[in-house]
Amino acid sequence: MVKAWEExxxxxxxxxxxxxxxxxxxxxxVPSELPKDVTNVPGQLLDQxxxxxxxxxxxxxxxxxxxxxxxxxxxxxxxxxxxAVSQGLTNCLTELLPNRAFQRAKELxxxxxxxxxxxxxxxGLPISVKEHIGLQGLRCTTGYVSHWDNIALEDAHILxxxxxxxxxxxxxxxxxxxxxHLETDSNLYGVTSNPYNRNLTAGGSxxxxxxxxxLRGSCLGIGSDVGGSIRSPAANCGIYGLKPTAFxxxxxxxxxxxxxxxxxxxxxxxxxxxxEGLKIFMKSIIDSQPWLTEPALIPMPWRPYTIPQDRPLKLxxxxxxDIVRPHPPVNHALQMIAGRLQEQGFEVCNFxxxxxxxxxxxxxxxxYPDGGEADSEDIAKSGEPWRPLSEWIIKxxxxxxxxxxxxxxxxxxxxxxxxxxxxxxxxxYGIDALLxxxxxxxxxxxxxxxxxxYTSQWNLLDYPGxxxxxxxxxxxxxxxxxxxxxxxxxxxxxxKLWDPQEFHGAPVGLQLVGRRFEDxxxxxxLEHIKAKIGLPLKDG
Numbered sequence: 001m002v003k004a005w006e007e008x009x010x011x012x013x014x015x016x017x018x019x020x021x022x023x024x025x026x027x028x029x030v031p032s033e034l035p036k037d038v039t040n041v042p043g044q045l046l047d048q049x050x051x052x053x054x055x056x057x058x059x060x061x062x063x064x065x066x067x068x069x070x071x072x073x074x075x076x077x078x079x080x081x082x083x084a085v086s087q088g089l090t091n092c093l094t095e096l097l098p099n100r101a102f103q104r105a106k107e108l109x110x111x112x113x114x115x116x117x118x119x120x121x122x123x124g125l126p127i128s129v130k131e132h133i134g135l136q137g138l139r140c141t142t143g144y145v146s147h148w149d150n151i152a153l154e155d156a157h158i159l160x161x162x163x164x165x166x167x168x169x170x171x172x173x174x175x176x177x178x179x180x181h182l183e184t185d186s187n188l189y190g191v192t193s194n195p196y197n198r199n200l201t202a203g204g205s206x207x208x209x210x211x212x213x214x215l216r217g218s219c220l221g222i223g224s225d226v227g228g229s230i231r232s233p234a235a236n237c238g239i240y241g242l243k244p245t246a247f248x249x250x251x252x253x254x255x256x257x258x259x260x261x262x263x264x265x266x267x268x269x270x271x272x273x274x275x276e277g278l279k280i281f282m283k284s285i286i287d288s289q290p291w292l293t294e295p296a297l298i299p300m301p302w303r304p305y306t307i308p309q310d311r312p313l314k315l316x317x318x319x320x321x322d323i324v325r326p327h328p329p330v331n332h333a334l335q336m337i338a339g340r341l342q343e344q345g346f347e348v349c350n351f352x353x354x355x356x357x358x359x360x361x362x363x364x365x366x367x368y369p370d371g372g373e374a375d376s377e378d379i380a381k382s383g384e385p386w387r388p389l390s391e392w393i394i395k396x397x398x399x400x401x402x403x404x405x406x407x408x409x410x411x412x413x414x415x416x417x418x419x420x421x422x423x424x425x426x427x428x429y430g431i432d433a434l435l436x437x438x439x440x441x442x443x444x445x446x447x448x449x450x451x452x453x454y455t456s457q458w459n460l461l462d463y464p465g466x467x468x469x470x471x472x473x474x475x476x477x478x479x480x481x482x483x484x485x486x487x488x489x490x491x492x493x494x495x496k497l498w499d500p501q502e503f504h505g506a507p508v509g510l511q512l513v514g515r516r517f518e519d520x521x522x523x524x525x526l527e528h529i530k531a532k533i534g535l536p537l538k539d540g
Contacts, residue, residue: 012148013188016094016095023098027085036198041089042054057277058220058273058276058280059277062122062280065123065124072112075124083128086212086217091192092192092207092217093212094141094208105168120166120284123166125168126220128218129173131208132175132224133158134153135172142175145382146382148188158250158290161284161290165288171217179205181449182205182449184201184207193211195215204449207236209271223241225266227264231243232439234468239271242278245267245518248267248286250297252294263412264363283302286301302520315432315525316350317348318436324451324453324490328500330442333470337533338435341529346532360457362460367400371403375394392450440454448497461516464522466526469507
């Protein structure tokens with residue numbers, strides 16, 4: 001007899017609760033009555049030694065563990081406790097991994113004691129893992145109730161590398177139904193909320209990662225990005241996130257439903273409490289030469305970027321995509337950064353968008369070349385209801401059509417032509433990198449994240465993008481301008497969502513974009529910007 005989807009969802013949530021119950025001593029009980037902003041709650045519930053460890057950044061934790069100042073077991077204990085509390089505050093996990101984490105941590109401590117050196121560059125560092133990335137013997141649902149019994153047969157390639165580098169996997173994080181939301185909600189686990197305001201989304205599809213890292217239940221995690229799924233949660237939750245260029249990081253061994261997914265390259269990438277955390281993650285993996293065992297990868301070593309000494313860095317500023325004008329806090333953040341960059345001797349120029357509406361038409365046509373059939377079947381199998389944003393991206397999206405071979409070839413030609421035209425457009429302005437919005441506003445209210453173009457644009461072009469926190473919304477500073485004319489119908493829809501009172505205090509992030517394979521360059525430039533102007537900026 002086939003189980004009702006509600007039974008499977010209960011089983012999923014009971015299983016998650018059982019993994020949290022394995023903690024000894026048990027994690028603190030999260031109060032049933034919570035404030036809208038829960039970012040300070042862990043500090044009220046957890047022991048001081050747990051807070052002291054989990055408040056460290058990855059670059060502070062690693063030397064403390066490598067020197068023996070902190071044991072891997074003690075660090076794992078602290079992060080498991082804080083991750084459990086994060087789950088109670090935002091509904092961000094699918095399971096905790098205490099047994100696996102402690103076993104690995106004990107092995108690492110024993111290795112350090114015997115050999116007097118760490119096992120690898122990530123020795124003892126707890127890393128959170130987005131649920132659809134395969135861990136041997138664990139479920140891999142990709143957000144579908146009908147996938148509840150899908151068990152990963154082996155660890156994904158990226159996890160094998162991280163494990164060998166010394167990482168400790170301590171929790172798995174929530175994903176949305178279909179994996180194609182800038183929101184994290186499924187019928188299996190419910191809705192993940194934003195730590196700064198539970199009425200807003202943590203973003204998606206790596207929103208579980210965004211929330212647990214913002215609450216310091218993890219300091220470094222793995223997400224994936226095909227339209228903004230790393231960068232949206234990073235910006236919404238006030239942390240750092242990188243969408244790398246495709247074919248630099250391993251992609252073997254993780255679940256992804258979208259039929260014909262290679263029409264738009266999906267990439268794995270890091271989210272972290274620090275910029276250095278992103279670099280540590282990327283360098284550790286690329287230094288392992290993953291292309292030797294995964295031949296689809298580009299055999300390109302990690303290349304540290306040097307800031308030019310003979311000229312100023314030239315940064316472009318994309319204020320709007322000429323379709324949807326971002327809300328006041330985003331504009332304000334761009335203005336503040338631009339002013340401070342100019343004061344520090346950077347060359348800053350306005351960078352006009354180039355046919356970004358065409359980019360979405362191409363991308364949206366390539367997302368579902370099967371017309372959404374596979375996703376529809378997977379939802380129908382269990383009888384689970386469609387989530388609002390699944391309906392929006394598949395059923396209400398006029399670009400979703402089943403493509404013939406000829407039609408698919410047409411859209412591939414359009415994609416390649418657009419990529420070439422955009423390269424020429426970029427050349428015209430001669431910029432080192434582009435500073436731009438991550439979305440048309442800050443973290444949206446639940447079920448309203450329907451405008452992807454500020455992130456998906458760079459997926460189509462396969463340009464890397466790094467997101468970083470700038471400031472927070474101020475309902476007094478970020479006044480609503482009186483626009484008499486909207487750029488488009490989508491612009492009008494976006495302005496109806498602007499709510500200065502509700503968004504007050506929400507993080508504001510921006511995105512630094514480079515050309516293909518300039519991953520090291522954008523990280524190096526952002527590091528230089530941080531050193532020169534200080535980030536995040538003091539609000540105001």
